[in-house]
Amino acid sequence: MKVVLENLTKIFPSRDKKSGKEVVAVNDFTFEIPDGQLVGLLGPSGCGKSTTLYMISGLQKPSSGKIYFGDDDVTELSTENRGIGLVFQNYALYPHMTVQQNILFPLQNLGGKDKLSKQEMLDRAYEAARLVQIDELMDRKPSELSGGQQQRVAIARALVKMPRVLLLDEPLSNLDARLRLQTREEIRRIQKETGITTIFVTHDQEEAMSISDVIVVMKLGVVQQIGKPQDVYDDPKNLFVATFLGTPPINVLEGKVEGGKVYIGDEAVMNVNGVEDQNVYIGIRPEGIEPAADGVLTCKLNNVEVMGRDASVVSSHENSVNPVVRAIISSDIKVDTTAEAVKFNIKPHKFFLFNKDTEERVYFEVK
Amino acid sequence: MVDSKQQWKAWLYLSPAIILLLVFTVWPIFNTLRMAFLNGYGNMAAMGGATFDLGIQNFLKVIEYDKFIDCLKTTAILCVATVPISTTLALLIAVALNSIKPLQKTLQTIFFLPYVTNSIAIGMVFATMFNIVGYNPVERAADTWGIINNVIQFFGGEAISWINQGSTYTANIAVMIVYIVWNALPFKILILLGGLQSINKQYYDAAKVDGTPKARVLTRITIPLLSPMLAYVIITGFIGGFKEYSSIVGIFGEKMGPPDDAGRLNTMVGFVYDALEKDRQGLASAGALILFVIILIVTLFNNKVIKKHVHY
Numbered sequence: 221m222k223v224v225l226e227n228l229t230k231i232f233p234s235r236d237k238k239s240g241k242e243v244v245a246v247n248d249f250t251f252e253i254p255d256g257q258l259v260g261l262l263g264p265s266g267c268g269k270s271t272t273l274y275m276i277s278g279l280q281k282p283s284s285g286k287i288y289f290g291d292d293d294v295t296e297l298s299t300e301n302r303g304i305g306l307v308f309q310n311y312a313l314y315p316h317m318t319v320q321q322n323i324l325f326p327l328q329n330l331g332g333k334d335k336l337s338k339q340e341m342l343d344r345a346y347e348a349a350r351l352v353q354i355d356e357l358m359d360r361k362p363s364e365l366s367g368g369q370q371q372r373v374a375i376a377r378a379l380v381k382m383p384r385v386l387l388l389d390e391p392l393s394n395l396d397a398r399l400r401l402q403t404r405e406e407i408r409r410i411q412k413e414t415g416i417t418t419i420f421v422t423h424d425q426e427e428a429m430s431i432s433d434v435i436v437v438m439k440l441g442v443v444q445q446i447g448k449p450q451d452v453y454d455d456p457k458n459l460f461v462a463t464f465l466g467t468p469p470i471n472v473l474e475g476k477v478e479g480g481k482v483y484i485g486d487e488a489v490m491n492v493n494g495v496e497d498q499n500v501y502i503g504i505r506p507e508g509i510e511p512a513a514d515g516v517l518t519c520k521l522n523n524v525e526v527m528g529r530d531a532s533v534v535s536s537h538e539n540s541v542n543p544v545v546r547a548i549i550s551s552d553i554k555v556d557t558t559a560e561a562v563k564f565n566i567k568p569h570k571f572f573l574f575n576k577d578t579e580e581r582v583y584f585e586v587k
Numbered sequence: 588m589v590d591s592k593q594q595w596k597a598w599l600y601l602s603p604a605i606i607l608l609l610v611f612t613v614w615p616i617f618n619t620l621r622m623a624f625l626n627g628y629g630n631m632a633a634m635g636g637a638t639f640d641l642g643i644q645n646f647l648k649v650i651e652y653d654k655f656i657d658c659l660k661t662t663a664i665l666c667v668a669t670v671p672i673s674t675t676l677a678l679l680i681a682v683a684l685n686s687i688k689p690l691q692k693t694l695q696t697i698f699f700l701p702y703v704t705n706s707i708a709i710g711m712v713f714a715t716m717f718n719i720v721g722y723n724p725v726e727r728a729a730d731t732w733g734i735i736n737n738v739i740q741f742f743g744g745e746a747i748s749w750i751n752q753g754s755t756y757t758a759n760i761a762v763m764i765v766y767i768v769w770n771a772l773p774f775k776i777l778i779l780l781g782g783l784q785s786i787n788k789q790y791y792d793a794a795k796v797d798g799t800p801k802a803r804v805l806t807r808i809t810i811p812l813l814s815p816m817l818a819y820v821i822i823t824g825f826i827g828g829f830k831e832y833s834s835i836v837g838i839f840g841e842k843m844g845p846p847d848d849a850g851r852l853n854t855m856v857g858f859v860y861d862a863l864e865k866d867r868q869g870l871a872s873a874g875a876l877i878l879f880v881i882i883l884i885v886t887l888f889n890n891k892v893i894k895k896h897v898h899y
């Protein structure tokens with residue numbers, strides 16, 4: 221089932237009448253989610269991810285815009301008729317029911333021609349439980365489960381009625397690092413197995429990048445960029461997207477373009493013929509700079525952190541927006557840690573220019 | 588720990604409460620026990636210098652007394668009939684109130700008003716509605732049917748003698764049930780509404796996503812999540828029901844029954860008051876203790892049943 225959002229907007233009226241400031245939680249969101257894909261909605265806290273999800277679920281009414289499931293306009297359709305599965309940010313498992321009762325509950329609500337026999341319901345419930353590997357815990361109450369187990373119960377409850385669209389609101393936020401890694405792979409596997417169009421919300425860019433077919437980066441209710449994770453990473457449209465994606469974060473330095481050359485401080489670091497003179501932010505991915513004797517950018521060396529396969533050269537530069545300039549290199553490359561300064565060469569395709577005022581990307585030809 | 592020098596201060600601050608409790612709670616309890624186990628105890632007689640033997644004669648008298656069984660029966664009927672009705676109604680009204688957005692505060696106030704109204708006053712209004720003897724000469728009673736009988740007659744029914752001369756026990760009890768239920772509603776609605784408002788809204792969102800019909804939301808989600816409040820309301824309802832007295836005075840007056848059968852609707856507490864009036868404090872104490880034991884047993888039983896159904 222493809223899901224289409226058309227100029228979707230949500231405005232919350234202001235609470236106190238004096239200031240009269242309304243909140244535009246989601247602003248003019250247009251997007252077509254292809255059938256059977258896993259989409260990651262990504263953005264900082266309060267950017268409107270949950271609101272978008274709730275509008276797709278029908279729990280919140282859009283202020284304007286339309287939502288289609290396939291070719292059906294579902295904008296006015298109530299939640300229960302949309303055939304969605306939703307996993308809430310804090311699960312919302314019914315505390316008085318056992319795991320089994322929780323998973324059975326959506327099936328027991330089916331009536332008319334969809335009505336199932338007791339045995340069919342149990343079979344489906346166990347099937348869903350096995351999918352998320354909680355079939356051992358069926359007789360427990362939610363309060364007797366760990367966060368990760370509750371999570372999986374919530375996913376099983378959402379999946380059991382075979383929804384047309386599966387919506388997950390920060391499904392991994394309560395898990396420890398290991399379980400998070402494991403569960404996100406599981407979500408990926410479940411999604412692949414079931415082929416259900418899935419939209420999941422997260423503020424963890426790594427999570428979104430690792431399992432999504434498509435990511436949507438949002439900021440303050442406005443969609444910044446949509447695309448395959450690697451494409452967005454390699455080709456960010458603006459400074460926000462560039463800084464939001466990637467760990468460790470992208471290095472950002474202040475500089476200027478003058479006469480077709482990019483300057484950081486006094487050093488010309490790149491030829492960008494044809495770009496107008498302007499003040500810019502320069503973004504360089506940590507894997508995009510490497511120490512070299514004939515390097516173009518000179519930084520003050522702080523230290524070198526070796527982390528197994530990789531090493532991280534931590535240095536500083538007076539024009540850097542971040543506290544440090546970081547380079548990720550293979551740990552085979554030896555760096556003279558006693559030196560005062562370090563010179564870097566820059567890979568052009570890991571090097572982005574952004575206009576200093578608009579923070580929009582300034583494109584240039586890589587020669 | 589409080590410094591020992593400071594301890595007298597602590598006692599000083601506690602003393603008003605302790606003194607009041609001793610005088611009005613602990614001593615009466617002790618005194619009740621004492622009087623109950625002194626055969627044939629009466630205050631007047633005691634002041635006149637009489638002495639009483641220790642024994643259980645008072646209890647035997649209470650049980651042997653034929654009216655006592657009637658009191659017990661009336662009390663039990665009122666309890667068993669009113670608690671489920673008032674709890675169910677309160678639940679439905681609370682759920683309805685909770686789902687209404689406009690005028691919610693106003694409606695809440697209206698539903699709570701009976702709680703702050705004197706129950707004898709309410710009783711008199713009900714008595715008038717069901718028509719009470721004594722306000723009019725008996726021979727003209729037919730002209731003064733209360734509003735209930737007027738309604739019945741309007742729909743072609745025959746007027747019923749609810750509380751007047753010649754009324755049946757069933758009719759009397761029916762009036763009492765209506766009155767007690769009405770009187771009990773506000774407090775229950777208040778408690779249940781408070782409970783409803785503290786249920787996390789997300790469970791209802793989840794239920795909506797799961798496509799749950801309204802009736803099932805009530806039975807499978809609201810009621811279980813409200814069960815602690817329901818338990819409280821039911822248990823206190825039974826305790827209050829066993830102490831029913833003023834409601835009957837409100838409708839039937841001190842005679843505790845229709846004019847031609849005084850004492851027909853007497854209750855346990857009524858029995859205790861009667862004994863007190865006749866200067867038979869020993870008998871009254873024994874009756875009070877028996878009532879206490881009954882309430883204790885019923886509450887323990889309630890607790891046991893309810894525990895199975897109350898979540899967390």
Ligand SMILES: Nc1ncnc2c1ncn2[C@@H]1O[C@H](COP(=O)(O)OP(=O)(O)OP(=O)(O)O)[C@@H](O)[C@H]1O
Pocket residue numbers: 232233243244245263264265266267268269270271272423
């Ligand atoms: N019911 C509401 N009334 C008014 N404002 C709201 C309401 N719900 C959300 N908002 C506002 O809308 C904006 C978006 O909220 P939303 O819950 O969608 O954020 P989010 O991206 O999910 O954040 P998080 O990652 O913290 O969950 C926020 O500024 C929030 O304060």
Ligand SMILES: [Mg+2]
Pocket residue numbers: 269270271309389
């Ligand atoms: Mg959220």
